[in-house]
Amino acid sequence: MSINSDQDIVTARQRGRALATELGFSTGDATLIATAISELARNIVSYARKGEIALKMVNSSSRQGVLIIASDSGPGIRDIRQAMRDGFSTSGSLGLGLPGVRRLMDEFEITSEPGRGTMVTVKKWKQ
Amino acid sequence: MNQASKRSLKIEDQLQLLVESLKDYAIFMLDPEGKVATWNQGAERLKGYKADEIRGQHFSIFYAPEDVERGKPQHELKVAAAEGHFEDEGWRVRKDGTRFWANVVINAIKDERGQLYGFGKVTRDLTERKWAMEAAFEKLFRANPYPMVLTTLEDGRILEVNESFCKLTGYRAKELIGQSVLALGIWAQPEELARIVSEVSAGHPVREQGGVLMTKAAQRRTVQLSADKIEFGGNSCLFATILDVTESRRLQAAIAELSTPVLQAQEGLLVVPLIGPVDAARVTQLRNQLLSNIHAQRAKAVVIDLTGVPKIDSESADDLMRTVEAVRLLGASVIFAGVSLGIADALVRIGAKLSAVKTTADLQNGLEEGKALIARATSSGAG
């Protein structure tokens, strides 16, 4: 789904929660997933104005999970390592919130090219 | 040159003799169309034809009618001609109509210009080995301590079960065989089962998939299922091995809960005595339990007794402080009792905001602090 307004953020996280619930995730995990989607969509609206969020069900041989891909062709991130810096002492600053999103999910991947855009891929597995 | 050709002829003769005398291998040649050109003793013994009755016949005569119908003989020659080589194991037919399990190797023979000259075919009878293997596998299946079941992929009909599977489900083998898994209601989540079947049908093995089995006595068992697609009796089948994890799960949950017991000291005051090494998993467990307990019991203060925890790594310290923050978001306060030097060190190292948490020397003081805190809060409630 395309993300280009604050209303889309709400729609995206609602769809995420619905998918997670349908797949049998616990309420707690569905909340983590919805919150991660909200943050990823928010980054798109704030930094790239528009982009896409794709929600998919994924299966490994033994587990079921959700896959979220947030992509945009915005300004990109110059220093990914800086953007991912984490620790309790820095958690007060908001920044891009990416370390937080990583903590909400089980798997996290980011690729970004300055001037060309950013793609964040995250997964959460059902317990 | 004469000398050389004489000598090579001699070698060819020797080879010829050798091939003819081999009794355990059928070694013969086919012309490019697949008609039998040469024959040896082994071939006669294995397949039952004499050299003069088989020469000139098409080699598809060695195959079962259903294989001939699918064009298997032609296919094998085509592959051998294209790739130079073809190998197969399967049932072949003797002159008297009986079958044997054969290992077959076909080599394309080409002249120096690359023109196909014919095929060399070597066939071995592995029937006995196959029976021995099958008997061993059958024993492995029947006596296996893990429950196993073989069903058709198409309609989930049970073809075979082992003793352990009967024991797990409470059914007798004869009550299961021929029945559909779905109709029996053994698998408690039909949509999960459908997913497993479609995974396996697509050729993806399933490993340690969690699920719930219903026994004949309608008891639920938590299981892990691994499944593969196998060919059995001409059918595409699903072969599943099951691990009953009901007891171990129950035990795990009990241990996890025990490792972070949340006790109520008085109304509104919870105590969590942590003893022994604290790692990230334990802190997550603690946070989950604490948050739901605070909510359910309307607690205002939580004393986390750390007297029995000598040290903590920075990741767990981070998690512990996040727990404190999450408790505060629910409107309750955290008191750390008996913070050891090791823990103090870890908390300082991660730059924890210690204003978020009260600390006391020991559990006794922690409880008093907690009670005072609640008294202050409830005196207002009355007013």
Added chain:
Amino acid sequence: MEVPILKQGEVLIATFQAALSDADLEHLRRGLVQQVVKLRSRGVIVDVTAMDVMDSFASRTLREIAHMIRLRGAETVIVGIQPEVAFAMVQLGLTLEDVVTALDLEEGLAYLTQKFKNTD
């Protein structure tokens, strides 16, 4: 969007709904602060029981509300954060620092009553 605000004595109670967009939150913030000024309230309770996601923007808005209302000499209590929402918030690093929180409306009112009594 109408701001659902209830006046109870010196306290204003605002109830936040589940699916609030950023614009809705901005609107609520402005409306709430205006009401505090207009009604000269001493305390505000923001009830977020229904909010199933609290992301960085919602969290920042709540802090801004509390800070602005403090500048008007009144006190804010955020009540009703659900356990799983609290868990997600701290994973994101959102801790509503220096904002008072309480379990629910009842506890929030009790806190404010106590506070008023001490300052009277």
